[in-house]
Amino acid sequence: MSTSPALPLAFDETRRRGGILTGLLSSDLPRSRALSFILFAIFVLLAATPFLFSGSQPVGTAAKICVFIVLVASYDLLLGYSGIVSFAHTMFYGIGGYGIAIALERISPTWSSVAIGLIAALALSAVLAIAIGLLSLRVRAIFFSMITLAVATAAAVLASQLSEITGGEDGLSFQLPPALRPAFRLFSEPVFGTMINGRLLAYYLVFIVSVIVFLVLLRIVNSPFGRVLQAIRENEFRAEALGYRVVAYRTAASVISALAATIAGALMALWLRYNGPDTTLSFSIMIDILLMVVIGGMGTMYGAVIGAAVFVLAQSYLQVLMGAGSAALAGIPLLPNLIHPDRWLLWLGALFIISVYAFPGGIVGRLRQANPKG
Amino acid sequence: MSDMAAQSSAPAELPRAKTDWLPLLLVPALGLLALPFVGSPSTWVTLTVAGLAMGMMIFLMASGLTLVFGLMDIINFGHGVFISLGAYATLLVLGPLGSWALSDSIGLNLALLGLCILVAMAVTALAGAVFERVIVRPVYGSHLKQILVTMGGLIVTEQLIHAIWGASPIPIPLPQSLRGAFVLGDIVMERYRVIAVVIGLVVFLGMQLILNRTRIGLLIRAGVENPEMVEALGYRIRRLFVSVFIAGSALAGLGGVMWAFYRQTLTAGMGMEVMVLVFIVIIIGGLGSVGGCFVGSILVALVANYVGFIEPKLALISNILVMALVLVWRPQGLFPVARR
Numbered sequence: 001m002s003t004s005p006a007l008p009l010a011f012d013e014t015r016r017r018g019g020i021l022t023g024l025l026s027s028d029l030p031r032s033r034a035l036s037f038i039l040f041a042i043f044v045l046l047a048a049t050p051f052l053f054s055g056s057q058p059v060g061t062a063a064k065i066c067v068f069i070v071l072v073a074s075y076d077l078l079l080g081y082s083g084i085v086s087f088a089h090t091m092f093y094g095i096g097g098y099g100i101a102i103a104l105e106r107i108s109p110t111w112s113s114v115a116i117g118l119i120a121a122l123a124l125s126a127v128l129a130i131a132i133g134l135l136s137l138r139v140r141a142i143f144f145s146m147i148t149l150a151v152a153t154a155a156a157v158l159a160s161q162l163s164e165i166t167g168g169e170d171g172l173s174f175q176l177p178p179a180l181r182p183a184f185r186l187f188s189e190p191v192f193g194t195m196i197n198g199r200l201l202a203y204y205l206v207f208i209v210s211v212i213v214f215l216v217l218l219r220i221v222n223s224p225f226g227r228v229l230q231a232i233r234e235n236e237f238r239a240e241a242l243g244y245r246v247v248a249y250r251t252a253a254s255v256i257s258a259l260a261a262t263i264a265g266a267l268m269a270l271w272l273r274y275n276g277p278d279t280t281l282s283f284s285i286m287i288d289i290l291l292m293v294v295i296g297g298m299g300t301m302y303g304a305v306i307g308a309a310v311f312v313l314a315q316s317y318l319q320v321l322m323g324a325g326s327a328a329l330a331g332i333p334l335l336p337n338l339i340h341p342d343r344w345l346l347w348l349g350a351l352f353i354i355s356v357y358a359f360p361g362g363i364v365g366r367l368r369q370a371n372p373k374g
Numbered sequence: 375m376s377d378m379a380a381q382s383s384a385p386a387e388l389p390r391a392k393t394d395w396l397p398l399l400l401v402p403a404l405g406l407l408a409l410p411f412v413g414s415p416s417t418w419v420t421l422t423v424a425g426l427a428m429g430m431m432i433f434l435m436a437s438g439l440t441l442v443f444g445l446m447d448i449i450n451f452g453h454g455v456f457i458s459l460g461a462y463a464t465l466l467v468l469g470p471l472g473s474w475a476l477s478d479s480i481g482l483n484l485a486l487l488g489l490c491i492l493v494a495m496a497v498t499a500l501a502g503a504v505f506e507r508v509i510v511r512p513v514y515g516s517h518l519k520q521i522l523v524t525m526g527g528l529i530v531t532e533q534l535i536h537a538i539w540g541a542s543p544i545p546i547p548l549p550q551s552l553r554g555a556f557v558l559g560d561i562v563m564e565r566y567r568v569i570a571v572v573i574g575l576v577v578f579l580g581m582q583l584i585l586n587r588t589r590i591g592l593l594i595r596a597g598v599e600n601p602e603m604v605e606a607l608g609y610r611i612r613r614l615f616v617s618v619f620i621a622g623s624a625l626a627g628l629g630g631v632m633w634a635f636y637r638q639t640l641t642a643g644m645g646m647e648v649m650v651l652v653f654i655v656i657i658i659g660g661l662g663s664v665g666g667c668f669v670g671s672i673l674v675a676l677v678a679n680y681v682g683f684i685e686p687k688l689a690l691i692s693n694i695l696v697m698a699l700v701l702v703w704r705p706q707g708l709f710p711v712a713r714r
Contacts, residue, residue, distance in 0.1 A: 085521045135701060142449055142517050142661075146653040147697070153650040154691050161690055283646070290525060337537040346537065349529035356523045357512055 024215060026222040030302055035367040039302060042309050046207060050200050051192050057316075063203055063271045065312045066210040067264050072292045073217050073304035074260030079290075080299035081221050082253045083233030088132065088148035090286045091155040092125045092258040096265025097275035099124070101172040102165065109175035114270070121262050129258035133251030156281040171276020176202065180270070206267045213263055218301045220256060229253050230299075288315075291348055294355050297362025306363050311348070318344050397708035401672055408680040416560030421679045427567030429675035430574020431636065435629030436652040436659075436667050437581065438622025444598045444662025444711055446615045448510060449517060452524035453652070455531040456498045456505075456623045457645030460630025462539055463494035465640070468546060475549045483549035487569075487635070494631045495624040501531075502623025506616055528646065535642040544640040552635075570632055577625070578668050585664065594618060598662055598711060654693050658700045660707030669708055670700075 022029065030036040042065075045052070049062040075089050099121025100114060107113040128151075136147040159166045166172065176198070178184060184198030194200070220226055232239040232246050240246050269275040288311065296307020319341040326336045338346065359366050405422060412418045439453045467490045468475065474486040509527040513519040548566060555564045585591035596604045597611055605611045626645075633648060634640055655674055659666025677696050682689035700708060 079518075083518055085518060135698060138705065142521075143657060145449075145451075145521055146657055150650050150654050150694055150697065154694050157690050161687075287525070287529060290522065291529075294522060340537070342541060343533055343537055346530055346533035349526050349533060353509065353523055353526035353530065356519055356526065360519075 026215075026219045028218055028222045028301070030368075032364075032368040032370075034370070035302065035306075035364060038367075039305060042305055050203055051194050056199075059199075059203055060271075061312060061316050063206050064268075065309050066206050067268045067271065068289075068292065068308035068312055069305050070210045070213045070217075070267070071261055071264040072289055072296065072308045073214055073301050074257040074264065075289050076293050076298060076301060076304050077217060077221060077229075077253060077257045077260070079293055080297075080303070081226060081233065082229045082250055084137070084250060084254070085145040086148045086254065086257075087145060087283075087286055088128075088152040088155075089257070089261050089289055090281055090283070091148075091152045092129070092261035093265040093268070093285070094155065094159060094275075094277075094281035095121045095125050095128075096262035096267075097269040097280040098159065098166055098172075098265075099262070100266045100269040101167075101174055101275035104176070105172050105174040109177055111177050114177065114266075118263075118266050121266065122259055125258045125262040126255055129255040130251060133254045134247070137247050137250045137254070152281075152286070153283070156277055156283070159281055160277045167276065169277060171274060171279070173274045176270065176273055180205070202271060206271050209263065209267055213260055214301065214305075217256075217260060221301060225249075225252070287345075291352050293362075294352055295348070295362055297364030297366075298360065300361070300364045303362050303364040310363070314344065314348065394709060397666070397669055397704075400708075401669060401676070404673065404676055404680075408676075408684075411684050412680065414560070417683070419561045420563065421683055422676065423563045423571070424567055425676040425679035426672060427564075427570040427574075427675075428679065429672035430570050430578075431629060431632050432648070432651050432655055432675060433574055433629075433668050433671035434577060434632060435626055435648060436655045436671060437577070437664055438625035439652060440656040440659065440662055440667045441594075441664060442619050442622045443656070444664075445594060445601075445618050446514070447517075448514065448619075449520055450510065450524045451521050451649075452505065452509070452528035452531065453622075453626055454645030454647075454649035455528045455535075456501060456626035457630040457633060457648060458532065458535060458640075458642050459501055459645075460494035460498045460627030461634035461640050461644060462535055462544075462642075463497040463627065464490040464546060464631055464634055465539065465544065466497070467493050472547075475547045478550055480551040483551045486549055487552070487631075490635075491628055491631050494627040498627025498630070499620045499624040502620045502626075503616070505531075505623070506619045510619070532642045532646075539640075539642075541642070546634060546638055546640060548635050548638055566636065570636070573628075573632065577628070578664075581664055590614075651693065654697050656707075658697055658707055660704075660709040660711055662711035663707070663709040666707055666709035 103117025292307035297303025659670035
């Protein structure tokens with residue numbers, strides 16, 4: 001570890017040449033015109049959602065996309081960059097949510113309890129991630145997948161059983177600090193026809209923290225540390241032979257990813273003003289995350305943005321489309337069942353399998369291939 | 375493995391693997407350790423039989439997975455869906471022959487159970503063949519892709535079960551004469567659990583016989599140790615791989631039937647729920663080891679039962695604790711498979 005090998009030339013050159021945007025994006029540019037456009041569009045839409053759309057559903061969808069971008073990006077750090085599959089990501093997500101929920105419900109609805117809850121959750125996540133990593137990454141990466149699955153299930157069972165602390169199956173509803181409550185008004189007059197209330201501030205809190213965490217993650221994967229992770233992913237023995245301690249690097253990656261997931265969970269709890277086993281701990285969320293990472297594109301942080309946006313939009317709006325299709329096919333045996341609105345996961349699952357085989361780079365990989373920067 | 379060569383000097387007998395006795399002692403040691411904490415011996419027997427039955431069911435579901443991993447180095451996260459599929463396949467039998475479950479004749483009841491098992495094993499064997507061909511074959515050799523793709527297969531198959539049989543849980547009746555319990559003095563043993571123990575033992579002994587006393591078993595064990603060499607000696611390892619995958623899926627189907635009658639409700643997610651235990655068991659046993667899987671299943675189930683009786687709150691995480699302790703003792707599991 002003392003002598004890190006020189007980085008490839010191209011890497012240094014792009015860094016020297018960059019402006020502010022390149023700096024913010026850690027020299028890891030989208031490298032495709034179509035991709036840049038889509039990412040820019042997603043960013044602008046997310047930033048302006050409260051002013052563009054009326055009603056609570058679009059803002060709720062946008063907040064969900066923001067949180068999932070962080071969650072999926074942090075998962076991609078493990079899956080795409082380090083090549084290890086964890087099923088405990090929802091556990092850390094849940095710890096973040098419960099940290100906020102318990103602190104705000106038990107102590108007081110103030111900013112200081114938000115801080116206490118978040119810090120306690122981060123500490124717990126870090127300790128758990130280190131323990132799991134040291135116990136299972138020592139032997140084989142495949143142990144890690146199975147052990148994380150077991151630990152995550154135990155965590156979910158614990159959360160629903162220890163109802164004195166976690167509220168059990170019902171979860172916890174809580175009050176937010178005054179500035180984030182719907183009744184709060186920042187200005188007495190509406191701005192661009194929209195009242196700046198606490199709900200809107202809460203959305204921008206979620207949005208801004210998500211952007212910051214995403215940029216930090218982007219910085220981490222493009223640092224020398226991130227390069228080592230990718231080297232380990234490509235060839236564990238060679239990396240070990242070069243003097244990198246594989247277990248330490250992998251454990252560090254799983255800790256960083258756990259911390260980011262904890263922040264995502266905290267944001268989700270703040271946005272929903274509620275946390276329960278179904279919103280943060282359930283196994284189906286884990287499956288959603290896997291789908292988002294793979295469909296968006298493993299091994300690129302931008303894949304997380306695209307994956308989360310596509311998936312959450314599909315979750316909210318694909319079902320409507322399928323409902324129409326199902327009604328049109330009524331009368332034919334089995335077919336209407338296959339495109340019943342509740343079966344939307346079937347088609348995303350199929351898309352997931354096809355992605356793993358045919359385009360391992362997901363949507364981002366596809367876009368970069370089809371339309372290289374020119 | 376040097377002693378295998380020594381044993382093979384006896385011409386008639388096929389060489390057998392050496393037995394590692396230490397982990398086997400864990401089970402009786404655990405039982406004896408629990409006895410003073412449980413208190414009354416009759417409760418202890420009840421708990422032990424119940425735990426053994428649970429362990430056998432887990433073993434049935436886990437054995438196929440560990441064998442497939444040992445032989446093909448394939449980790450199938452979609453294994454749980456074969457459990458669900460096997461469970462739902464009982465509906466194919468219970469639909470037309472549902473009245474057999476209500477009759478008092480023990481013969482008819484057992485015949486129904488047997489038929490359910492046969493149909494379920496046939497269905498899951500077929501599904502296993504398709505799954506291997508479509509989902510698994512393109513990703514031989516890459517664990518990461520295997521985990522992802524088999525998870526994808528799990529999602530799609532679960533959704534297909536929903537599409538075919540509906541999304542709501544389906545209750546299924548336990549045949550009349552299998553309900554209730556045998557009572558010997560203070561000792562209460564549920565009948566169905568006793569049957570589960572018998573079936574589990576038969577399958578385990580059958581697997582041991584096949585693996586240790588037949589030519590095909592020898593090839594399978596050789597394939598686990600060194601597949602390239604088996605192939606170099608002129609055997610079609612691919613065909614062996616596929617048949618083991620199919621057999622493993624069928625075993626999951628058998629486990630699914632037993633599990634379904636035990637729970638008496640069917641849900642598409644039931645396989646995935648029990649998969650957690652299955653993974654813990656095969657990690658404890660040593661990935662690829664059938665004997666380890668057997669010992670691990672019994673160990674986990676017994677600990678869960680004893681701890682559940684002595685300190686119910688702790689039972690929720692007892693499996694994880696057992697796994698952590700075993701891994702600290704033997705990081706590769708109780709019976710490490712030589713190649714890995």
